[in-house]
Amino acid sequence: MISSNAFTYSRHEAIVSASLDGFHISVPKKPKMDVVFQWKDVLGASTGQDSALGGENMPLTVHVFEKHKNGKRRLRDVVLTSSNGASGTDQHDVECWLKVIQYFACPMRDPEAVMPTLDEIIQKPPKQRKFLVLINPIGGTGKGEKTFEKIRPILMNANILIEKVTTERAQHAVDIAENFDLTAYDCIVVVGGDGFAYEVIQGFMKRKDWADAIRFPFGVIPAGSGNGLAKTMAEAAGELCLPENCTYFLAKGKPLELDLATLRTTSFYSISYTVVGNPKESSFIFLSLSWAFLAEVDIESEKYRYLGSQRFTFATIAKIMSSKGWNGKFTYLEAPEDDIVPNYWDLTENHGQAPQVSLLPAFGELPKEGWKTIEGAFSLFWAMNVSHAALDAHVAPMAKLNDGHIYVVIMEGKATKGDYLNVMLALEKGQHIEKPCVKVIKTRAFELETPEGDLLSADGERYAGGLCQVEVHRGMARVMGILK
Numbered sequence: 148m149i150s151s152n153a154f155t156y157s158r159h160e161a162i163v164s165a166s167l168d169g170f171h172i173s174v175p176k177k178p179k180m181d182v183v184f185q186w187k188d189v190l191g192a193s194t195g196q197d198s199a200l201g202g203e204n205m206p207l208t209v210h211v212f213e214k215h216k217n218g219k220r221r222l223r224d225v226v227l228t229s230s231n232g233a234s235g236t237d238q239h240d241v242e243c244w245l246k247v248i249q250y251f252a253c254p255m256r257d258p259e260a261v262m263p264t265l266d267e268i269i270q271k272p273p274k275q276r277k278f279l280v281l282i283n284p285i286g287g288t289g290k291g292e293k294t295f296e297k298i299r300p301i302l303m304n305a306n307i308l309i310e311k312v313t314t315e316r317a318q319h320a321v322d323i324a325e326n327f328d329l330t331a332y333d334c335i336v337v338v339g340g341d342g343f344a345y346e347v348i349q350g351f352m353k354r355k356d357w358a359d360a361i362r363f364p365f366g367v368i369p370a371g372s373g374n375g376l377a378k379t380m381a382e383a384a385g386e387l388c389l390p391e392n393c394t395y396f397l398a399k400g401k402p403l404e405l406d407l408a409t410l411r412t413t414s415f416y417s418i419s420y421t422v423v424g425n426p427k428e429s430s431f432i433f434l435s436l437s438w439a440f441l442a443e444v445d446i447e448s449e450k451y452r453y454l455g456s457q458r459f460t461f462a463t464i465a466k467i468m469s470s471k472g473w474n475g476k477f478t479y480l481e482a483p484e485d486d487i488v489p490n491y492w493d494l495t496e497n498h499g500q501a502p503q504v505s506l507l508p509a510f511g512e513l514p515k516e517g518w519k520t521i522e523g524a525f526s527l528f529w530a531m532n533v534s535h536a537a538l539d540a541h542v543a544p545m546a547k548l549n550d551g552h553i554y555v556v557i558m559e560g561k562a563t564k565g566d567y568l569n570v571m572l573a574l575e576k577g578q579h580i581e582k583p584c585v586k587v588i589k590t591r592a593f594e595l596e597t598p599e600g601d602l603l604s605a606d607g608e609r610y611a612g613g614l615c616q617v618e619v620h621r622g623m624a625r626v627m628g629i630l631k
């Protein structure tokens with residue numbers, strides 16, 4: 148343990164100490180004032196002149212980001228003053244303890260490492276990180292800028308430098324992700340929805356150095372309508388899906404591996420990446436591919452954007468009332484129960500111009516042996532890479548961030564209005580998968596053939612029907628998060 152009696156806390160002489168467990172302040176004359184903060188809740192510290200203290204003392208402010216009983220995280224500044232500060236002689240203690248707190252609060256620190264000495268800490272201060280923050284001013288109900296103002300102090304208190312860009316048009320984020328200098332930043336953050344994050348992923352994959360770019364850490368702050376990835380990350384961390392809590396796992400988390408899937412389709416989509424030597428379009432999805440009922444709900448709900456996340460509820464009811472049916476052919480490679488998929492980066496050293504697809508047949512050719520087919524009427528088709536498609540849609544409770552699988556939730560045949568209602572009402576808690584009309588298929592690769600005029604929604608972006616193919620690449624991307 149490292150400790151010092153060089154500080155006062157609320158004008159009382161105090162002993163501060165840092166151990167592997169946390170930061171302790173004890174006030175010998177007032178034991179009731181003793182406090183302990185776990186390092187996971189400490190963002191960092193800063194120093195600065197405190198005019199309230201007569202302008203003489205240079206306080207050390209510890210930035211704590213505590214979780215309250217209601218699950219929300221709130222910033223709290225704990226101010227310590229150097230007890231010799233009035234004579235101006237003891238700024239050394241303040242500087243030392245600034246480094247101690249930054250050292251222990253740093254999320255890159257190995258929590259298993261042995262307790263360092265004060266000298267070791269002072270000689271190896273953690274590197275200051277720099278984040279490139281992209282803001283979508285029109286995502287969801289258009290609160291991207293306001294959301295950023297809420298989260299900016301959290302990042303700053305974690306000693307993170309910020310460069311902010313507000314996008315000026317659709318696909319601006321694609322261009323930024325395609326061209327920015329990977330060595331100049333530590334993370335790219337999107338303040339927006341899943342469609343905005345999708346653009347960053349497509350930008351990464353368009354680069355010549357795509358294999359480095361796709362491993363560059365990205366983070367999401369929910370300011371869209373669906374926010375499926377933000378909700379997935381929040382659930383994984385045991386946090387609420389609020390901008391502040393999601394900033395917590397950007398500041399205190401680490402890059403976690405995230406599966407990414409190649410989507411090959413006959414339909415043209417303007418930001419698709421054309422695979423050289425293959426006439427079809429490819430793009431890369433991290434969230435979901437939906438068709439039938441849900442794809443139409445997703446896409447048609449765009450016109451109710453002003454309602455925020457309520458837009459889906461509205462569009463769902465309208466779609467249930469329409470009693471529409473869909474026909475198609477779903478062919479898939481069923482994954483065994485205990486399937487262990489190798490990490491993509493362990494499989495291939497020669498990265499080439501695009502991710503290697505090893506399970507899918509050539510586009511338009513018959514699938515290899517052992518694939519299964521379901522053909523006919525479908526009501527629901529929702530292929531999920533992660534657990535949540537939106538804040539209130541826990542579509543694939545079994546999905547992990549990097550298990551190498553996609554879970555396809557289907558309803559075969561023409562569902563009744565009652566079936567739809569039952570399923571949609573059970574969706575928020577993930578209980579729809581227990582309904583007899585719902586089937587979940589675990590796969591690593593599949594094909595879906597639908598009439599050309601049908602709508603597909605890939606990560607919330609619109610695609611036309613026809614033939615499409617999907618293959619998952621385990622752990623290909625990296626997203627900032629915490630696993631509880």
Ligand SMILES: Nc1ncnc2c1ncn2[C@@H]1O[C@H](COP(=O)(O)OP(=O)(O)OP(=O)(O)O)[C@@H](O)[C@H]1O
Binds near residue numbers: 286287338341344373
């Ligand atoms: N300045 C801008 N003007 C117009 N469109 C923009 C601008 N910046 C980004 N966009 C577009 O906004 C689209 C939707 O953004 P986003 O995903 O943030 O919100 P959403 O669709 O409401 O949420 P979700 O995708 O979670 O449902 C993106 O695909 C992007 O092309």
